[in-house]
Structures are given as C-alpha cells and as structure tokens.
Amino acid sequence: VTVPAVATSSIPVTALTIDDVLSAAARLRGRIERTPVVRSEALDAATGAHVFLKCENLQVAGSFKIRGALNKLLTLDEADRARGVVAFSSGNHAQGVALAARTVGASAVVCMPTDAPPLKIAGTRAHGAEVVFYDRQRDDREAVARRIAAETGRVVVPPYDDPAVMAGQGTAALELLEEVPDLDVLLTPVGGGGLMAGCGTVMRSRRPGARIFGVEAESANDTYLSLRKGERVTIPPPSTLADGIRVTTPGALTFPVLRTVLTDVVLVSEEEIVAAVRFLAVDAHLVVEATGGLGVAALLGRRVPDQRGARVGVVLSGGNIDARLLASLLS
Amino acid sequence: VTVPAVATSSIPVTALTIDDVLSAAARLRGRIERTPVVRSEALDAATGAHVFLKCENLQVAGSFKIRGALNKLLTLDEADRARGVVAFSSGNHAQGVALAARTVGASAVVCMPTDAPPLKIAGTRAHGAEVVFYDRQRDDREAVARRIAAETGRVVVPPYDDPAVMAGQGTAALELLEEVPDLDVLLTPVGGGGLMAGCGTVMRSRRPGARIFGVEAESANDTYLSLRKGERVTIPPPSTLADGIRVTTPGALTFPVLRTVLTDVVLVSEEEIVAAVRFLAVDAHLVVEATGGLGVAALLGRRVPDQRGARVGVVLSGGNIDARLLASLLS
Numbered sequence: 001v002t003v004p005a006v007a008t009s010s011i012p013v014t015a016l017t018i019d020d021v022l023s024a025a026a027r028l029r030g031r032i033e034r035t036p037v038v039r040s041e042a043l044d045a046a047t048g049a050h051v052f053l054k055c056e057n058l059q060v061a062g063s064f065k066i067r068g069a070l071n072k073l074l075t076l077d078e079a080d081r082a083r084g085v086v087a088f089s090s091g092n093h094a095q096g097v098a099l100a101a102r103t104v105g106a107s108a109v110v111c112m113p114t115d116a117p118p119l120k121i122a123g124t125r126a127h128g129a130e131v132v133f134y135d136r137q138r139d140d141r142e143a144v145a146r147r148i149a150a151e152t153g154r155v156v157v158p159p160y161d162d163p164a165v166m167a168g169q170g171t172a173a174l175e176l177l178e179e180v181p182d183l184d185v186l187l188t189p190v191g192g193g194g195l196m197a198g199c200g201t202v203m204r205s206r207r208p209g210a211r212i213f214g215v216e217a218e219s220a221n222d223t224y225l226s227l228r229k230g231e232r233v234t235i236p237p238p239s240t241l242a243d244g245i246r247v248t249t250p251g252a253l254t255f256p257v258l259r260t261v262l263t264d265v266v267l268v269s270e271e272e273i274v275a276a277v278r279f280l281a282v283d284a285h286l287v288v289e290a291t292g293g294l295g296v297a298a299l300l301g302r303r304v305p306d307q308r309g310a311r312v313g314v315v316l317s318g319g320n321i322d323a324r325l326l327a328s329l330l331s
Numbered sequence: 332v333t334v335p336a337v338a339t340s341s342i343p344v345t346a347l348t349i350d351d352v353l354s355a356a357a358r359l360r361g362r363i364e365r366t367p368v369v370r371s372e373a374l375d376a377a378t379g380a381h382v383f384l385k386c387e388n389l390q391v392a393g394s395f396k397i398r399g400a401l402n403k404l405l406t407l408d409e410a411d412r413a414r415g416v417v418a419f420s421s422g423n424h425a426q427g428v429a430l431a432a433r434t435v436g437a438s439a440v441v442c443m444p445t446d447a448p449p450l451k452i453a454g455t456r457a458h459g460a461e462v463v464f465y466d467r468q469r470d471d472r473e474a475v476a477r478r479i480a481a482e483t484g485r486v487v488v489p490p491y492d493d494p495a496v497m498a499g500q501g502t503a504a505l506e507l508l509e510e511v512p513d514l515d516v517l518l519t520p521v522g523g524g525g526l527m528a529g530c531g532t533v534m535r536s537r538r539p540g541a542r543i544f545g546v547e548a549e550s551a552n553d554t555y556l557s558l559r560k561g562e563r564v565t566i567p568p569p570s571t572l573a574d575g576i577r578v579t580t581p582g583a584l585t586f587p588v589l590r591t592v593l594t595d596v597v598l599v600s601e602e603e604i605v606a607a608v609r610f611l612a613v614d615a616h617l618v619v620e621a622t623g624g625l626g627v628a629a630l631l632g633r634r635v636p637d638q639r640g641a642r643v644g645v646v647l648s649g650g651n652i653d654a655r656l657l658a659s660l661l662s
Contacts, residue, residue, distance in 0.1 A: 036367030038389050057616040058369050278654065285388040285650030287616040319616030323609065323661045330658035 016163060016197055016257050018205035021170035024071040028171055031103060032066050035059050035172075037179045042283040047299040048308040052183065054176040057288050057319025061127065063244075064172050064195055064317050065096025065159075071168030072157050073104045081106045086154040088134075088141040090116040091244055092318050093159040098129030100157075109154060111144045117243070119322050160194030161251035170198025176313050177206050185304060187295035188315040190214030190223045190265060191245035193254030195317060200261030213304060214258065214265040215294040217242050217273060223250045223258060224265040241273055244291030244318065266304060272297040277329050280316070289321040347494060347528055347588050349536035352501035355402040359502055362434060363397050366390050366503070368510045373614040378630040379639040383514070385507040388619050388650025392458065394575075395503050395526055395648050396427025396490075402499030403488050404435045412437045417485040419465075419472040421447040422575055423649050424490040429460030431488075440485060442475045448574070450653050491525030492582035501529025507644050508537050516635060518626035519646040521545030521554045521596060522576035524585030526648060531592030544635060545589065545596040546625040548573050548604060554581045554589060555596040572604055575622030575649060597635060603628040608660050611647070620652040 038053040056064040073085065084107035087097040094110045101108035108129040112121060113136040124131055134144045149156050158165060172195070173186065186203045190196045196214050203212050216224055217240035225233040226249070234249040250258060268276075276293035279300060280286045288296075295314035298304050304312070369384045387395040404416065415438035418428040425441045432439035439460040443452060444467040455462055465475045480487050489496060503526070508514065517534045521527045527545045534543050547555055551569035557580070565580040581589060599607075607624035610631060611617045619627075626645035629635050635643070 033370060036369065036386075036389075038367065039364060041391055055367075058367075060372055062616065281612075281618050281657065282652075282654045285393065285618040287612050287618060321613075323613045326612065327658040327661035330654045330661070 015260070016166050016170070016201045018202060020163065020167035021174055021198060021202050024067070024164070024167040025171045025174050027071055027074045028067060028168065031070060033059050034175055037176060038284065038286065040284040043279065043296065046279070049299055049310050049312045051299060052176065052180045052311070052313045053284070053286065054172055054313060054315045055286065056172055057286060057292050057316045061092070061095040061099045061123070062318055062320040063092035063096065064169055064315065065092040066099055067171050068165035068168035068194055068198070069093065069096040069100035069157055070103060072162060072164040073100050073106060075164045076155060080155050083153040083155065084108060085157045086111070086145050086148045086152070087157045087159070088145040089159055091120050092320060094120060094124040094129070095127055095320070097157050098124045098127035102128040109148055111141055111148070113141070117322060120320060123320065160192030161253045163253065166194050166197040166254060166257065168198065169195040170202045172315055173199035173202040173313070176315070177202065180311070180313060182311060183207060183313045184210055184310040185307070185312040186210060186212045187215055187298055187304065187312060189242070189245055189291050189294040189317050190216050190258070191247050191291070192251045193223060193258050194251065195315065196262070197254040197257040199315060201257060204261045211263040212261055213298070214262055215298045216245060216265055216267055217294070218267045218269055220245045220247070221265070221267055222248060224267055226250050226255060227259065227262065227265060241270055241290040242294060244289065245294070266298045268294060268297040268301055268303060272301040274329050275300055277321070277326070281326070281330060286316065287319045287321060287326065288316050289318050292316045292318045346591070347497050347501070347532045349533060351494065351498035352505055352529060352533050355398070355495070355498040356502045356505050358402055358405045359398060359499065362401060364390050365506055368507060369615065369617065371615040374610065374627065377610065380630055380641050380643045382630065383507065383511045383642070383644045384615070384617070385503055385644060385646045386617065387503055388617060388623050388647045392423070392426040392430045392454070393649055393651040394423035394427065395500055395646065396423040397430055398502050399496035399499035399525055399529070400424065400427040400431035400488055401434060403493060403495040404431050404437060406495045407486060411486050414484040414486065415439060416488045417442070417476050417479045417483070418488045418490070419476040420490055422451050423651060425451060425455040425460070426458055426651070428488050429455045429458035433459040440479055442472055442479070444472070448653060450651060454651065491523030492584045494584065497525050497528040497585060497588065499529065500526045501533045503646055504530035504533040507646070508533065511642070511644060513642060514538060514644045515541055515641040516638070516643040517541060517543045518546055518629055518635065518643060520573070520576055520622050520625040520648050521547050521589070522578050522622070523582045524554060524589050525582065526646065527593070528585040528588040530646060532588060535592045542594040543592055544629070545593055546629045547576060547596055547598055548625070549598045549600055551576045551578070552596070552598055553579060555598055557581050557586060558590065558593065558596060572601055572621040573625060575620065576625070597629045599625060599628040599632055599634060603632040605660055606631055608657070612657070612661060617647065618650050618652060618657065619647050620649050623647045623649045
C-alpha cells in the first residue's frame with residue numbers, strides 16, 4: 001500500500017475492518033443524525049427492485065461527509081485537536097470538516113477552489129470554517145493544504161484517503177443493515193472511494209453473499225478502469241454533472257479496499273443522472289445532488305445485473321444542490 | 332353535532348378520543364410507512380426553534396391521506412368492502428383512497444374535477460381506482476358521489492368528516508410523539524380539519540400543556556374565522572397555492588374537535604408558503620407541495636407565538652407537487 005502524500009492519520013495503514021467501522025459508530029453515536037431509510041413504491045415499480053434509500057441527503061451538513069470527518073477528529077489527541085485542522089475540498093467534504101471541527105471545538109481552515117459552488121462556500125463558512133482560496137488551474141491544492149499544515153501545525157483531514165475517514169463513512173451502511181438486514185445488493189457512488197470502502201467493508205462482513213456495486217458516471221470511470229487493469233488508472237478530468245465524483249484516480253488507500261469488496265462498478269450516463277435527480281424529487285420527494293442520485297440512476301437505467309426482484313440498498317450520498325440547477329433539471 | 336350529508340360511517344358520532352387513534356394505529360401497523368422525523372440545522376437556525384419534521388411527504392401515495400382512508404376501509408365489514416368504495420377529491424385523498432382500496436382488495440371509484448392536477452389524476456389511476464370526472468362549476472361533487480353510492484352500494488369515504496378518517500390521520504402525531512415525546516408545540520395544515528382533529532386529539536391527550544396551532548393561508552381562513560365566531564363560517568372559494576386546504580368551511584364533525592383541541596390558527600401569506608417550499612427543498616432536501624409547507628411557512632414567518640426555543644413538531648402533510656410548479660418556485 002502506497003502512503004499518500006497527505007495521509008497524516010495516526011492509525012496504522014492496514015486493511016479496513018468491520019471493527020474499525022464499529023468503533024467509528026460508537027464515537028459518532030448521538031453526535032450526528034441517524035438518517036432514515038426511505039421506501040418509494042414508485043421507484044420499486046420503475047426499477048423492478050425493492051429499493052431502500054439511505055438518506056444521507058438528510059444528514060447534518062447535507063451529506064455523508066460528516067461521518068468520516070468527525071470520526072477522524074474524534075481520533076485525534078487533545079494537542080492535535082487544539083491546533084485545529086485543515087482540509088481541501090470544493091464540495092461536501094469542506095462542509096463536513098467545518099461542522100465536525102465546530103462539533104469538537106476545533107478550528108478549521110478549508111482550501112477551496114475559486115470556482116467552487118457558492119452554495120458550498122457559504123455552507124462551509126456558515127459552519128464556522130475559514131475558507132482559503134486556490135486557483136484550480138495554477139495551484140496544487142494538496143500543496144496548499146500541506147503548506148498550511150506545516151506552517152500552523154494543523155492536522156490535514158483528507159477527503160477519503162485515510163482509515164479513520166473511511167471507517168466513519170462505513171457507518172452509513174452499518175445503520176442501513178441494522179434496519180434492513182437482508183439486502184442482496186448495495187449501491188453507492190464512487191469518487192475517491194472513501195464511502196464505498198467503508199460501506200463495502202461493512203457489507204462484505206455482514207452480508208458475505210451480497211453483491212456490491214460502485215456507481216460512476218461514464219466520463220468519471222477511473223475506478224471502473226482501475227478494477228479492470230488491477231491497478232490505479234488516471235483519467236483526464238471528468239466533466240460529469242456529478243461533481244462529487246470528479247476525481248481522476250482512486251485513492252491509494254481506498255483502492256486496495258475497493259478491489260477486495262467490490263463486485264464491480266456500473267457506469268451511468270449524464271441523462272440517467274438527470275433522470276434520477278428528477279425521479280427522486282418528483283416521485284420520492286427527496287432532493288439529491290447529482291452525485292447523490294447515482295445509485296438510483298443505475299437502477300432506473302437497468303444497469304445493475306439481476307436487479308429485478310433484488311433487495312437493493314442505495315446510499316443517497318448528499319443533497320447539496322443549487323436551487324437554480326435543481327430548477328433547471330426539473331424543467 | 333350535525334351529521335354531514337355524506338357521512339356514512341358505521342362508527343357512532345362522538346368526540347374523537349385517543350383510544351380511537353390507538354385503535355387506528357393498531358389497524359394500520361405494517362400496512363403503511365412509519366415516516367421519519369427529520370431535523371434540519373438550517374431550519375432551526377432560521378426559525379429559532381427546535382423543529383421536528385414529520386415527513387408525510389414520504390408516506391405511501393405521497394401524503395398522510397392513506398392513514399385515514401385505510402383506517403376507514405379496515406373498519407368496514409366484509410360485505411361493505413366487497414361492494415367497494417367511492418370518494419370525491421381533487422387531490423391527495425383520491426390517491427389515498429385508491430391505494431387504501433387496493434391494499435384491502437376493494438374496488439374504488441374516485442370523482443375528480445375535470446381540472447384536477449394531471450399528476451393527481453395519473454396517481455389515482457396508477458393506484459388502481461376508476462376516475463369519474465365532474466364539472467367543478469356545474470356539478471355538486473357530493474351529489475355525484477352520493478348518486479354513485481346509491482346506484483352501486485359503494486361506501487363513501489369522506490375526505491375528513493368521518494371519525495375513522497380523523498382517527499387514522501391522528502396516527503401521524505402518535506408516531507411523532509413516540510419519537511419526540513417532549514414537544515411544546517404542534518403545527519399542521521388545516522383544510523377540512525381531519526388531520527388536525529386526529530393529531531390535535533393525540534397531542535391534547537399525551538401533552539396536555541402543549542400548544543397546538545393549525546395553519547391556514549390568509550385567503551383560506553375559514554377555520555380561523557370559525558374559531559373566533561364560535562361556529563362554522565363559510566368563506567368564498569380561496570385562491571391559495573395550497574390546494575390541499577381550499578375548503579370554504581370546516582367539517583361538521585371536525586370543527587367541534589378543533590374547537591376543543593386547538594390553541595389557535597395562524598395565518599401565512601402566499602409568499603411565506605413559497606419560501607417554505609423553497610427552504611425545505613434547498614436547505615432540508617425535502618420536497619413538499621404547497622400545503623405540506625404550511626407549518627414551516629408559519630415558523631419562517633415568525634407567526635407562531637413564542638416559537639423561540641420551543642420544541643416544535645411540524646407535519647409535512649404531503650409532497651405531491653408538479654415538477655413544473657416546483658421548478659418555477661425554485662427559480
């Protein structure tokens with residue numbers, strides 16, 4: 001396992017286990033929402049499956065990201081926490097870190113690109129973090145974060161390539177399986193792979209026979225290609241609507257876990273993503289951002305092998321979508 | 332208590348009690364969704380209250396209406412059920428009755444106005460009911476339903492003026508209080524008054540000191556005026572966006588209950604209703620129809636006396652909003 005540039009975890013780099021996720025769940029208990037699992041008769045009818053929606057769009061700060069960020073902060077010792085944290089993110093991880101830091105009384109600096117969605121910049125600030133901008137074309141965001149970390153002693157909270165972050169994300173699947181123990185299939189979006197690494201580890205442990213699919217947009221197929229090649233592949237910057245999975249290569253720490261737990265990755269088109277966001281809003285009455293709709297896009301597009309009749313858990317990863325964008329997708 | 336024209340209940344007309352609602356809950360158990368209670372940090376911040384959203388927009392058929400309709404059908408004897416049911420509704424009650432009938436294997440005819448929202452006509456048919464149209468200007472919808480009932484022996488399922496319907500609606504508050512026992516305030520929309528009659532009865536019984544407010548649009552203030560006059564007042568047909576509360580007078584059976592349980596009715600403007608639908612979609616990631624947003628409209632508009640710091644339960648009554656309308660409200 002390659003140690004990634006910004007990995008600063010104090011947890012030894014080993015394979016993620018169900019015990020890591022159980023420990024994370026114990027740390028997080030009572031500090032975040034236990035999000036509901038929602039059923040939609042219309043979605044069942046449209047997909048032929050029995051679908052269970054784990055609503056991380058209803059999580060505090062609007063996505064699953066608080067799980068990993070807060071678990072990470074809760075594993076830091078007092079001295080580290082007192083120096084505060086730093087993160088780089090254009091999206092939900094920024095808000096997750098900001099809120100996690102506020103929850104434990106730590107200060108947070110978040111490096112965001114100058115062209116980050118205004119909604120997510122505002123959300124990050126609203127949760128009490130200081131935002132430092134970088135130029136997406138000119139600056140290396142990891143270098144910016146590392147420099148801040150070196151200058152201030154702040155601990156970097158990586159968006160996915162960190163065992164504590166992965167373990168935290170896995171608590172979503174733990175809760176889902178507590179409510180629906182007999183799932184046949186699990187679907188989550190795959191960007192850097194933190195959510196799937198955690199959730200897939202839980203699913204493999206608790207439901208060894210279940211099938212586990214990551215979902216990527218067709219243009220953001222780095223994990224899809226990497227699984228086939230057996231090593232991490234780097235793709236050009238993808239131009240999908242699903243901004244939460246616009247990464248060019250799987251994480252150094254997440255990929256070995258994904259190789260172990262994933263049945264496969266399924267790809268969806270941009271049209272299928274839009275259809276999923278619309279369907280969830282109009283028929284299931286849930287607002288998701290594009291990335292949050294990936295699992296439903298796969299089901300509506302009949303992309304999941306043998307989906308008919310299967311009991312399928314889907315993590316709706318987040319709901320932070322701009323009002324104007326949502327309006328245009330609904331029109 | 333005046334017996335309304337279309338009341339055909341076999342339950343004696345008496346004051347609604349908590350036991351009626353408990354019996355309804357026992358009948359409904361496992362047949363409908365136990366909808367989640369959702370928290371929104373953004374909503375708490377915007378209202379100064381601790382808000383608990385009872386998500387009937389995530390109920391089967393998209394609103395609370397299935398609770399009352401199914402409870403009514405489950406109280407019918409075999410012979411009545413075999414003859415089927417008939418209902419009149421331009422909206423959610425139609426879908427609720429259709430799905431309730433299918434659930435118990437009864438046939439349903441629903442009388443809808445020719446200008447009913449296409450989404451709700453389609454939903455009613457999708458749930459297996461036969462739709463019979465009437466002209467809103469020319470025909471008396473109750474007379475149409477009564478004629479069908481007389482000709483076919485079908486049992487009329489009234490939208491609100493029926494003890495079994497009221498009791499069923501009250502199960503929403505029962506579930507809410509099971510999860511959040513220490514509410515200070517309850518808010519629900521008030522149209523015909525079935526939802527509030529049931530929920531208010533539960534709240535008065537379980538939390539005698541709590542304050543209970545119905546919410547109406549300013550132009551649909553029939554219950555507001557009726558409470559002040561001490562008798563049922565009839566207003567001109569209201570022109571609010573909240574189509575679920577476009578009634579001209581409280582129910583003959585619901586009004587006596589509302590007089591007993593309500594602290595008061597608060598009124599909201601059309602602008603406040605739109606703001607609530609937007610806020611819930613963008614900040615809380617929940618889609619509601621205009622009527623479903625009334626409680627949140629009251630809180631965002633600071634219409635609820637002493638709302639600051641209060642623990643407020645809000646029933647989001649439904650989510651069946653046309654995609655185009657939602658898009659326009661978000662723009």
